[in-house]
Amino acid sequence: MLRVHFTPDDLARVRVAPGPDFLWEISNSVQTLQRRDGEREFGAWRRWARPRLSASPRLLSRLLPPRGYSPDFLTPTTGDRGSLQASVDVLLSTPRRRLRAELERLAPPVRLPGWLGELAGGDAEALRELGGALHTYQREALAPHWRRVHADIDADRALRLRSLLDGGTEALLAGLGPQFRWRAPVLEAAYPVDQDLWLRGRGLVLQPSFFCWPTPATLADGELPPVLVHPIHHTPDWCAPARGTRPAPGPLGPLLGHTRAGVLRATRTGCSTLEAARLLGVTHPAVSQHLNVLREAGLVTTVRRAGRSFHVATAEGRALLAVEDPPAG
Structure with a gap:
């Protein structure tokens, strides 16, 4: 279970992200692509996407296993993230010390072979390869559906803002979905591990995510700017437009x-x-x-x-x- 601890100042500093986050959608979709659950939501997309992927984006699955820990640096919460290129630039500027620490948490040092070891050391070529893989994956797996992703997240955002207007911040938190339970001053959420996130007056960004599944997501490092990524409702047959219909x-x-x-x-x-x-x-x-x-x-x-x-x-x-x-x- 995830427990997010609010202070009165935090309740005044909750905000809903303005739209989809490129790197969260990439990360969540890479993980979802490797899973078998969520057939109704993602089955058609998986069958469509898997044959399309080139060799380069497949290396992302080494950084983003379907369950468990994935490095925080792959989803930065600071800097310019208004475009995919800007987001990737922020990611690639991650300090070497943080790269190594997070990659060693993903896999112990003795198990950091080849490219992962080079990436942990901040090797320029490995970083360029990662940036290229992110762009290629977005182009091959997500771009054909991006209009739908953006529209459904816009709809979820409108729903959240309506909850905020009707009942305030606590109604917004209480209405996030069946995975959540608001027990003031703590928001509890279904989560694969036991984790506490203490906001300490920093506020919280609620990030709707199209490919977040089946539980919410947050950063492993509680000292980073707090973000809570949550699943959204999917319109029926959302994958159909990518086939040209x-x-x-x-x-x-x-x-x-x-x-x-x-x-x-x-x-x-x-x-x-x-x-x-x-x-x-x-x-x-x-x-x-x-x-x-x-x-x-x-x-x-x-x-x-x-x-x-x-x-x-x-x-x-x-x-x-x-x-x-x-x-x-």
């Missing part, structure tokens, strides 16, 4: 039209017009037209603030969606 139409498609039904699905937990367009792969004006129809039918409501429109399914809209997808409804 539209999202699965579902029973609402014949009733509303497939694109309009997709727009309604996007508003289940709230989205902007741009987010819906990105999710569905259609133009901004087309999404606006569909939203106008849904709004006039009483299925969607729109809030406008600071030049942005945020669309949320009404109770009637959510009831319609619940017929199509009972677990999400």
Whole structure:
């Protein structure tokens, strides 16, 4: 079990990450790719991804076993991480002492053969190979699905922020999912090892992750800036768009039209017009037209603030969606 200990100052400094973290998604997906559970969520993606991977990204599995410890330096929590390249640059600037300490924790010194030993010593060529493997893996395994990853994390983020607005920080923590239990001032979470994370006024970043499975994740070193990575709900058949097809139409498609039904699905937990367009792969004006129809039918409501429109399914809209997808409804 993981126990996250809050002070009053920490409760005031909880925030939800602004979007997917490139290196957390890479790390979590490498681990998920090696597992066999989560067939409903990841089975189709595993069957799609495994034949595509070149030899280079496969070395990442040596750093990221499917269970147990993985080095913290692979998922930095400081520095510029607004792009994959910026994130990799932060990772590759890890001090040599930390590289060696974390890699020796992964495998004792006598078991650091070849490339791992060179990486632990900060060898420039080994670091370049690691950076190249991260870029290649992202391109081969994740980039074709990145629109879906981003959209589902946007939806989860909207859900968390709604919980925060409705019930404050404690409601946000209590509603993270079935793996969590809020027993003030401690957040308990299902976890493969027994670990305590003392925040001590530093606050906590909640990082939704598409590929985090089946339990939350955090850093092994409690002195690093605190982050709690948690699984999100996955839309049905999310892997389908990577094969060049539209999202699965579902029973609402014949009733509303497939694109309009997709727009309604996007508003289940709230989205902007741009987010819906990105999710569905259609133009901004087309999404606006569909939203106008849904709004006039009483299925969607729109809030406008600071030049942005945020669309949320009404109770009637959510009831319609619940017929199509009972677990999400």
